[in-house]
Amino acid sequence: MKTLLLESDEVDEAAQMADIVRAIEQAFGAYERGDAQMPAKSYIDLPQYNGDFRSMPAYLETDEWDAAGLKWVNVHPDNPADHDLPTVLGTMIYSDPETGFPLAIMDGTTLTMKRTGAAAAVATDYLAVEDASSLGIVGAGVQSYTQLEAISAIRPIEEVVVADKDEDRVQRFIDAFGDEFDVRAGSISEAGHCDVLSTVTPVEEPIVTPEDVGEQTHINAMGADAEGKHELSDDLLLEAMIVIDDHKQCTHSGEINVPYGEGTLTDADIDAELGEIVAGVTDGRTDDTGVTVFDSTGLAIQDVAAAHVVYEIALETDVGYEFGMIDAAQ
Template structure:
């Protein structure tokens, strides 16, 4: 057997977004129905380096296939300025559940970005208005690119407004997508008033107020990934239909963690987990809904599902060409 070594370009090439969105939807369903094992994400805090490590193992049975894996990921906010490295880096080990053999070791950074975009797309498909055509993005870092790429697969996005304090990042983002969308820079309020909004920032003080949002805006709150982080004003969460990816993770380190711990939100303010909506146990958007919020912390089952997509595509290409990949090694 061979262990495939797949870099970031491979991960991107072997994970078409339409296939990836479907796989992430399957992962949410498997988690909800109990066909997945996902121990809590574990943290190694490194305050002396202003960073941390996280380990994320999971196994899922999606019916036609099953898969297991673990992602080792870091978050070091000082990396870009101090070390010319990304804030977030990761490595994914994808294993055969039957034998434990490591089928692939792949770049977890690109995998994280793509599965995060796909998760937002799944939520958007169930929670945004059907005729959504405008999208706002707050935070023009690397995670923002797959937000737009993925959400454009589930809604006919025409107009895009991007807001970030860094003008160079905004310019790069606009340049990247200017041939595909009517895209421009704008204020937070302009971005937040769109039909769909993705917030992808590391802030610890809310940047989006209730007044900023449109009457029926769907918000993908993607940035909060640690205690103390919050992108949306508590009032937004109190008045919105709030859907989470996982109760333990979101109450510990997701968008709702601060108001939840302060007592400003309770269990009664959480409408559903996304898996409940995917499986039909709870409603997605209804005619009575105004603002909806998806609180996404990122689940290990998403990484396993995405790794499965990448591995299957890489293996299929190798089989078709009858030549081993240069990034494969024999064991």
């Protein structure tokens, strides 16, 4: 039996977005039903290197498949300047739940970008207006690309407005998608008045206010991944229907972490976890719902679900390199 090695380009090739969105949706449902195990993310802090490691294991079972895996990821902010490496590097180990055999080792950085976009798409499907055709994006970094890729897979997006202080990044984004969508640069308010808004910035001072969004805009708050990060103003959060991916992670390091820590926002202001909506425990958007916010921190079940899709498609399309990592005869 062989282990499949998948590099970044191969993960990208096998990561069919429509399939990943469906798998992520199934993962949220399994989590809510109790058909998933996801221990808390653990950290190894390395202040001498201005970095840390994070381990994210999970197992989940759906009606169609089950899967297990571990993502080992780091955050080293000095990497780009000092070592010509990305700040974040990830490795995914995808295993057979029945035997524990490592079925695949794959690039976890590309996988993370894909599953993060897919999570926003799942939330958008349940929380955005049915005929949403415009998408605003605040922050034109690498994650903005998979936001558009994923959300356009579940809504008929035609118009895209991108807001970013870096004009070169905005132009690169326009160049990448200009043939497929009506893409233009705009202000935060112009982006926020689209049917769907994805915020993907690392800011610690809110940049989106109630005046910056439409009456029924759905917001995917994707940027906050650490304590202190905060893209949406407290007033906006308090007025909106708030849906989170996981209570512990969101109150610790998600979009709501700052107002929650200060007591401005409490559990009473959190309307649902996305898994509850996917599983039918509570409603998503209804006719009288106004602004909605999805607070996404990223869950290990998402990584495992995305890895399942990548592995299966890689096998079908003969992508990757097989090697004998383990002697099955031992």
